Amino acid sequence: MGSAIPREKLLTMYRKMVLIRRFEERAGQQYGLGKIAGFCHLYIGQEAVVVGAVEATRPDDFMLTGYRDHGHALARDAHAGMVMAELFGRTGGYSKGKGGSMHLFDIEHYFYGGYGIVGGQIPLAAGMAFASRYRNDDRITLCFFGDAAANQGSFHETLNMASKWKLPVLYICENNRYGMGTAFERVSAESEIYKRAPAYDMRGEVVDGMDVREVYELIKDCAGEVRSKKKPVLVEARTYRYRGHSMADPATYRTKGEVEQYRHNDPIPKLREQILKDKSAGEQELDRIDAEVKKVVDEAIRFADQSPEPSLDELWVDTIVEPGEPDVRPRERVLGVQVDWPSFPSGQELKVTWELEPKEKATKKTG
Amino acid sequence: MAEMMYREALNQALAEEMARDANVLLMGEEVGLYDGAFKVSNGLLTRFGSARVVDTPISELGFCGIGVGAAMVGLRPVVELMTWNFALLAIDQILNNAAKLRHMSGGQLRCPIVFRGPAGAGGRLSSQHSQEFDVVYSHFPGIKVVAPATPRDAKGLLKSAIRDDNPVVMFEGERLYAIKGEVPDGELLVPIGKAEVKREGRDVSIITWSRMYYFCEQAAAELEKEGIRAEILDLRSLRPMDEEAILNTVKKTNRAVVVEEGWPHGGFGAQVVDTIQSKAFDYLDAPVRRVTGLDVNMSYAANLENAIQPDAPRIIQAVKNVMYREEA
Numbered sequence: 001m002g003s004a005i006p007r008e009k010l011l012t013m014y015r016k017m018v019l020i021r022r023f024e025e026r027a028g029q030q031y032g033l034g035k036i037a038g039f040c041h042l043y044i045g046q047e048a049v050v051v052g053a054v055e056a057t058r059p060d061d062f063m064l065t066g067y068r069d070h071g072h073a074l075a076r077d078a079h080a081g082m083v084m085a086e087l088f089g090r091t092g093g094y095s096k097g098k099g100g101s102m103h104l105f106d107i108e109h110y111f112y113g114g115y116g117i118v119g120g121q122i123p124l125a126a127g128m129a130f131a132s133r134y135r136n137d138d139r140i141t142l143c144f145f146g147d148a149a150a151n152q153g154s155f156h157e158t159l160n161m162a163s164k165w166k167l168p169v170l171y172i173c174e175n176n177r178y179g180m181g182t183a184f185e186r187v188s189a190e191s192e193i194y195k196r197a198p199a200y201d202m203r204g205e206v207v208d209g210m211d212v213r214e215v216y217e218l219i220k221d222c223a224g225e226v227r228s229k230k231k232p233v234l235v236e237a238r239t240y241r242y243r244g245h246s247m248a249d250p251a252t253y254r255t256k257g258e259v260e261q262y263r264h265n266d267p268i269p270k271l272r273e274q275i276l277k278d279k280s281a282g283e284q285e286l287d288r289i290d291a292e293v294k295k296v297v298d299e300a301i302r303f304a305d306q307s308p309e310p311s312l313d314e315l316w317v318d319t320i321v322e323p324g325e326p327d328v329r330p331r332e333r334v335l336g337v338q339v340d341w342p343s344f345p346s347g348q349e350l351k352v353t354w355e356l357e358p359k360e361k362a363t364k365k366t367g
Numbered sequence: 368m369a370e371m372m373y374r375e376a377l378n379q380a381l382a383e384e385m386a387r388d389a390n391v392l393l394m395g396e397e398v399g400l401y402d403g404a405f406k407v408s409n410g411l412l413t414r415f416g417s418a419r420v421v422d423t424p425i426s427e428l429g430f431c432g433i434g435v436g437a438a439m440v441g442l443r444p445v446v447e448l449m450t451w452n453f454a455l456l457a458i459d460q461i462l463n464n465a466a467k468l469r470h471m472s473g474g475q476l477r478c479p480i481v482f483r484g485p486a487g488a489g490g491r492l493s494s495q496h497s498q499e500f501d502v503v504y505s506h507f508p509g510i511k512v513v514a515p516a517t518p519r520d521a522k523g524l525l526k527s528a529i530r531d532d533n534p535v536v537m538f539e540g541e542r543l544y545a546i547k548g549e550v551p552d553g554e555l556l557v558p559i560g561k562a563e564v565k566r567e568g569r570d571v572s573i574i575t576w577s578r579m580y581y582f583c584e585q586a587a588a589e590l591e592k593e594g595i596r597a598e599i600l601d602l603r604s605l606r607p608m609d610e611e612a613i614l615n616t617v618k619k620t621n622r623a624v625v626v627e628e629g630w631p632h633g634g635f636g637a638q639v640v641d642t643i644q645s646k647a648f649d650y651l652d653a654p655v656r657r658v659t660g661l662d663v664n665m666s667y668a669a670n671l672e673n674a675i676q677p678d679a680p681r682i683i684q685a686v687k688n689v690m691y692r693e694e695a
Binding site for chain 1: 387388389390391392416417418419421422423424426428429430431432433434435436437438439440441442443444459460463464468469470471472473474475476477508509511532533
């Protein structure tokens with residue numbers, strides 16, 4: 001792959017991947033200290049997938065994923081301290097500590113969440129893309145999910161409708177080879193996931209998810225097609241998680257050799273070497289990024305430590321929306337800063353011009 | 368005031384709300400070209416086009432989730448389930464996503480969506496197609512649940528549901544669609560969470576909702592001949608439940624019978640009884656009685672099906688029991 005990616009972009013990708021790596025290492029450590037509980041699914045090893053995809057698309061494209069979601073929020077520029085505070089179950093978290101590790105939402109940055117049921121977000125993404133078509137705007141939806149989700153009914157039902165209705169949604173399967181402890185090929189008749197796309201008349205692609213430049217190039221191409229042709233595309237990114245499924249998993253179902261092999265293929269040193277080789281930046285500049293990231297993560301821990309537990313009054317809000325009640329804007333609530341918030345046309349402003357089905361097909365036969 | 372069928376009242380509600388608000392759309396199986404499996408969406412495809420009246424494949428999980436996703440970013444979908452029995456395939460999207468988005472996001476998201484369709488016995492359909500889900504959905508925080516009995520309430524509650532910023536589940540009935548009733552002309556909004564006294568009385572309270580209301584009216588007419596004046600409270604909404612109205616009628620009559628189509632074990636009626644015993648115990652002159660469907664799967668045979676469902680004679684018997692008129 002050539003060096004067509006601009007220098008600034010490469011450095012941003014490097015910074016975000018290092019940020020996710022350091023954040024997750026520290027999250028794992030904080031779990032060990034008992035500050036994080038419940039399920040905590042680390043993204044270590046998979047950083048190139050979300051970072052490449054986010055950098056290849058627009059910051060106002062809708063995005064959502066499953067429960068291995070810390071990296072996705074950070075890639076979308078969520079406040080690292082507020083993400084950590086959510087993991088700590090503190091009021092300074094994005095969901096006031098109500099969602100935890102699996103349910104990060106940063107709507108200001110068009111990140112529509114982390115979902116805890118495998119594949120449950122796949123139809124939601126098609127619905128968001130449906131709304132973009134319905135309003136005739138050119139936003140696309142990025143939907144991440146794991147390999148195991150490709151065996152859920154939600155995957156098959158949704159791909160069928162998304163393709164038939166020409167919905168602008170880009171499905172990115174992060175194939176880390178294991179659904180919890182079960183190797184994907186042990187339970188899958190067709191273990192090459194991208195090959196499932198043609199069954200739904202969709203373009204399917206596979207990419208080395210351990211190489212951020214390859215992810216970036218492919219997603220840029222696919223996202224362009226989704227946006228201009230208004231049709232869904234399925235991308236399978238082959239990746240690997242270095243840690244267990246969650247913090248509770250010692251990962252005895254894979255060999256040491258296998259993990260070692262992937263560690264030699266680590267996406268972060270790989271990008272660093274490429275940057276140095278291309279002379280896009282020198283050692284010093286990359287070291288400075290490393291040091292800055294370390295400070296951000298240190299500060300995130302401090303921020304989360306200092307954030308109080310949510311008040312018990314919080315039990316009784318955020319379940320039902322009361323009339324006139326506004327939506328909560330987390331950075332405004334926690335940091336006191338003014339934020340831009342997604343807004344959509346009212347039902348009085350909107351004119352729907354989209355014909356989902358050609359008129360002749362959606363009309364009654366007479367006689 | 369016009370007399371119309373329940374299905375026509377629902378059709379009016381949909382047409383009015385879709386004309387008023389371009390973010391409102393209808394999706395589901397057979398809602399478009401077929402004009403609705405029960406003709407609720409009659410004529411809407413021609414009027415509003417195929418992006419706003421969407422014929423879906425038979426993929427309940429998929430299209431319910433697509434509706435939820437659309438609602439998360441500003442649309443106001445109405446998702447029609449051909450029957451609520453089929454929503455068992457989609458319940459993850461309704462209860463794990465729609466009902467929890469506000470909470471999981473810490474108040475960042477809202478999900479204004481309506482899931483509606485017929486529930487209960489449709490008539491000779493056996494066990495997979497004859498179920499009530501009152502207690503299943505109303506058990507969960509984060510959604511509202513309505514179950515209108517009359518055309519007027521069906522129209523007014525559907526319009527309120529579409530305008531509500533929360534997910535709303537609406538139970539209609541295969542045997543309600545052809546029922547006729549008066550529907551006021553002009554704008555009609557029935558508030559969610561408000562019960563209605565449909566018949567005034569002072570001797571006993573009959574508390575019910577949805578199709579059982581009509582059996583309660585039959586029973587009350589019979590009882591009146593014997594000098595027993597029953598008050599009928601139609602809950603209309605199951606979540607939020609109008610606790611005040613329940614307590615008011617019980618405090619007035621001091622006796623109560625709760626009538627529901629569904630099964631007795633953990634049924635929604637048990638929640639009504641608990642409200643009465645915990646908050647109006649001192650007003651009661653007799654233990655509260657429940658009339659429910661029998662605790663068995665629905666059968667196809669006509670006599671078995673009839674025996675399973677509550678009817679006026681069983682309601683009359685329960686009323687007499689709480690009035691100590693007869694041996695139970």
